[in-house]
Amino acid sequence: MPTVSMTVNGKPTTAEAEGRTLLVEFLRGPLGLTGTHVGCDTSQCGACVVHVNGEAVKACTMFAAEAEGADVQTIEGMANADGSLGVIQQAFQDHHGLQCGFCTPGMVMSAAALLKENPKPTETEIRDYLEGNICRCTGYHNIVKAIMAASGQDVTAIAAE
Template structure:
């Protein structure tokens, strides 16, 4: 067993984990932050994206011990301080960027990372950035529209699909 300490969603946490414990499993099972989804166990789907020290990371590809001392943000940490949806989350709701919701936490976390790097991405840039995130329901159109709206761009001319 290995002792790990990190800050998750602004709160210090620590615990003992086996060396092979993935960050996704530590977040879900030990910390009960179940918004980080595990969809594939092979780093293909992006449902487990979290931010580690400000960078988007697939939590199924990182051991919990590797996050020692890190700042980790999960989907639960994305809401505004009053508990309301943040701009990206609200845009996903407003523009129907979700259906079953399974991929949504990873999509929101990836979108936040993209908008941090590129505050006004084009549709092509968004689609390229989301290449590592799989959605089996939406066809991506409204996800892209939601991210563009969250960036403050006018999406009124983009038809709903």
């Protein structure tokens, strides 16, 4: 079987992959990085969002071999170096931005991509950006609130409707 090499969360990695091996299968299988979830497997739900060369993509709808040589970041790479939660992760905890937690890896990765291109998004911009991330528990309010808080904005005015 051919091998695929990429840098995942800063570490160079190489593993076997068929042409049809999806990036998410590559991450969860040989690399054992099961933080990236498979929800719908049809590129609707966004639970599998990771960053490839800094851009958010749905890892269930990209072949691993397409990420050959790429710099990939997953939810496992979002914590601080000392193992404590990163700013976005901490905000999700502080503002109850999750209930069952299944969508959370994708939500955090999408949020990180948003804040990189738009450091102080409005509530509407956050909701627009999360178009491709589905949560069945929270009703999104606390996710939006967590992302606003992570961007350093005051969230006291945002009602928990």
